[in-house]
Amino acid sequence: MDNDWLFTQTEKDIQVSEMTIRRLPRYFRYLRELVEQGRIRISSAELSKMMNVTASQIRSDLNQLGDFGHMGYGYDVNYLFKRISEILGVREGMTAVIIDSGDLGRALVQTTLFVRRGIDVLALFDGIGDRAGTAINDIPIISLSKLETFCETHKVDIAVLTCPKEQAQVISQRAADCGVRGIWNYTGRELHPEGHPQIIIENVHLGDSLMILDYKLRTQDKRNGSEKANV
Amino acid sequence: MDNDWLFTQTEKDIQVSEMTIRRLPRYFRYLRELVEQGRIRISSAELSKMMNVTASQIRSDLNQLGDFGHMGYGYDVNYLFKRISEILGVREGMTAVIIDSGDLGRALVQTTLFVRRGIDVLALFDGIGDRAGTAINDIPIISLSKLETFCETHKVDIAVLTCPKEQAQVISQRAADCGVRGIWNYTGRELHPEGHPQIIIENVHLGDSLMILDYKLRTQDKRNGSEKANV
Numbered sequence: 001m002d003n004d005w006l007f008t009q010t011e012k013d014i015q016v017s018e019m020t021i022r023r024l025p026r027y028f029r030y031l032r033e034l035v036e037q038g039r040i041r042i043s044s045a046e047l048s049k050m051m052n053v054t055a056s057q058i059r060s061d062l063n064q065l066g067d068f069g070h071m072g073y074g075y076d077v078n079y080l081f082k083r084i085s086e087i088l089g090v091r092e093g094m095t096a097v098i099i100d101s102g103d104l105g106r107a108l109v110q111t112t113l114f115v116r117r118g119i120d121v122l123a124l125f126d127g128i129g130d131r132a133g134t135a136i137n138d139i140p141i142i143s144l145s146k147l148e149t150f151c152e153t154h155k156v157d158i159a160v161l162t163c164p165k166e167q168a169q170v171i172s173q174r175a176a177d178c179g180v181r182g183i184w185n186y187t188g189r190e191l192h193p194e195g196h197p198q199i200i201i202e203n204v205h206l207g208d209s210l211m212i213l214d215y216k217l218r219t220q221d222k223r224n225g226s227e228k229a230n231v
Numbered sequence: 232m233d234n235d236w237l238f239t240q241t242e243k244d245i246q247v248s249e250m251t252i253r254r255l256p257r258y259f260r261y262l263r264e265l266v267e268q269g270r271i272r273i274s275s276a277e278l279s280k281m282m283n284v285t286a287s288q289i290r291s292d293l294n295q296l297g298d299f300g301h302m303g304y305g306y307d308v309n310y311l312f313k314r315i316s317e318i319l320g321v322r323e324g325m326t327a328v329i330i331d332s333g334d335l336g337r338a339l340v341q342t343t344l345f346v347r348r349g350i351d352v353l354a355l356f357d358g359i360g361d362r363a364g365t366a367i368n369d370i371p372i373i374s375l376s377k378l379e380t381f382c383e384t385h386k387v388d389i390a391v392l393t394c395p396k397e398q399a400q401v402i403s404q405r406a407a408d409c410g411v412r413g414i415w416n417y418t419g420r421e422l423h424p425e426g427h428p429q430i431i432i433e434n435v436h437l438g439d440s441l442m443i444l445d446y447k448l449r450t451q452d453k454r455n456g457s458e459k460a461n462v
Contacts, residue, residue, distance in 0.1 A: 018283070021446065025439035052249070088442050094449075103341060107334035113438045117445050157448060182448045184441060200451065202444035204437065207344045208256035210415060211319050213433035214348050215252060217388060217413045218325075220431065 016087070020061045024088055026051065027061070031081040043074040094119045096158035096184075097150075099171055100127040101141050104186060105162040109136055122154055127163055127171075144171075151178035160184045161191075172201075247318070251292045255319055257282065258292070262312040274305040325350045327389035327415075328381070330402055331358040332372050335417060336393040340367055353385055358394055358402075375402075382409035391415045392422075403432075 016024075030051055034042060044062075048055040062068055065083055068075050096114060098105045101124040108114075114121050125144045126132045132143040142150060150156075159175040161168060161183055168187035175183065176193035182200040185191055191201050247255075261282055265273060275293075279286035293299055296314055299306050327345060329336045332355040339345075345352050356375045357363045363374040373381060381387075390406040392399060392414055399418035406414065407424035413431040416422055422432050 021443060024446075025436065025442045028442070029436070088446055094445060103334050103338035107338050108437075110334060111437070113441055116438065117441060119441075119445065158444065181451070182444050184444055198451070200444060200447045202440050202447070204440050205256065205260070206339075206342070206435065207347065209433050209435050210344055210348060210350075211256045211259070212252060213389065213413050213415055213431060214325060214350065215255075215319055216431045216433070220412070220429070 016064045020064050023053075023061055024084055028081075028084050028088055031077060031084060034077045035081050039077045041074040042077055047075070094157050095155060096121050096160055097123050097125060097147075097156050097180075098160040098162060099125040099147070099175065100144065100163045101125065101131050101136075102162060105160070106136055108160060108162065109139055119158065122156065123150065125150075127167065147174060148178055151180070156180050158182045158184060160186070162186045165189045247295045251295050254284075254292055255315055259312075259315050259319055262308060262315060265308045266312050270308045272305040273308055278306070325388050326386060327352050327391055328354050328356060328378075328387050328411075329391040329393060330356040330378070330406065331375065331394045332356065332362050332367075333393060336391070337367055339391060339393065340370055350389065353387065354381065356381075358398065378405060379409055382411070387411050389413045389415060391417070393417045396420045 044055040044058045047058050096119050121139055124141045126141050127144045131141045134141050159180045163171055165187045168189040172191040173193045176196040176199050185203045275286040275289045278289055327350050352370055355372045357372050358375045362372045365372050390411045394402050396418045399420040403422040404424045407427040407430050416434045
């Protein structure tokens with residue numbers, strides 16, 4: 001199992017593991033808050049407490065990104081934030097389409113998620129057909145039957161899949177055949193478009209965090225129950 | 232840092248770490264697929280390959296749940312799935328309300344996420360006011376001004392917060408004051424309702440996985456660029 005190390009940053013010849021990459025957006029959010037508060041330095045112990053991650057995990061993650069803190073002095077907050085922003089950095093010119101234009105698709109297009117990443121949402125595609133011709137936030141809704149024609153005349157990097165899971169395989173295959181390079185997958189289905197081994201798929205499983213919340217509530221119930229039983 | 236160990240399962244007196252709990256829904260999904268395929272046994276090596284997690288991580292996670300596999304024989308798929316289902320298990324009677332009834336709230340209520348967990352969504356609350364009195368999937372939309380009155384006559388375990396982030400603090404405080412025990416937080420804001428140290432908050436940061444997708448696409452670009460440069 002060596003595919004824990006997937007990514008190579010060529011500039012500084014460093015390797016960042018998949019699991020560390022997955023944690024970077026969280027570091028990004030906490031550090032942004034510290035920068036806004038005007039903090040200059042932070043120890044791995046304090047960051048550990050804030051983020052509820054062990055200090056050794058933090059040191060191991062940040063060591064992969066370069067040489068930051070000096071023993072006993074803590075991390076330079078601004079420099080660390082800048083470095084993580086660079087790695088996760090925004091590059092203009094990335095484009096996306098959303099398939100389809102149901103409530104979830106419409107909800108996503110109205111967030112600032114794409115704008116903040118410099119990703120330009122070109123269109124929503126409508127599978128049902130009665131929404132095509134309208135627009136949301138000036139982004140046109142187009143009939144799904146026109147996906148291929150659209151992709152011939154527009155460079156589309158990312159397809160955001162919010163369609164029903166029954167359609168997930170067929171639509172992801174069509175998107176990949178159209179030259180889409182990445183899929184942000186909300187369908188709950190594992191996707192394997194044939195003939196496109198390079199395609200990058202990022203799955204969002206909303207149910208996972210509901211399971212965790214539900215589990216924690218039930219565990220709390222049990223604890224409270226057993227405390228009562230012990231009285 | 233000892234709060235890595237948060238949860239105690241009283242039945243068998245086992246402890247499951249926070250990070251393992253966070254991975255259980257993924258095990259659940261992969262094992263469900265294996266059960267559906269009729270698989271009887273699976274080695275940690277094969278599970279590792281499927282899930283892209285190290286085999287030692289898998290053994291460490293599963294060891295916390297009890298005594299499963301026998302060295303060299305692999306794990307009993309059905310038994311493991313049953314055990315994880317039990318731990319994450321559905322218990323009838325949990326209730327939720329969604330605040331507010333914008334696109335994201337409406338999208339969530341139309342998924343099977345709650346039904347699959349046995350969670351009964353009682354109502355959507357509408358902050359703007361012009362949707363109150365209508366319903367989605369037979370779930371009533373009620374004016375947000377009536378949240379307190381509603382909670383006096385209904386037991387509400389979970390508040391799903393899909394409101395704009397500017398309202399997140401105020402609404403989470405109101406929900407907590409109403410006796411809500413858990414918040415599924417889509418607002419992107421860290422929430423700390425005062426006077427409710429026991430409240431459980433599960434944050435969903437949709438932007439995190441978009442950052443990761445974006446990062447992977449840009450890394451692929453760079454790799455392809457440097458390959459070309461090496462030709």
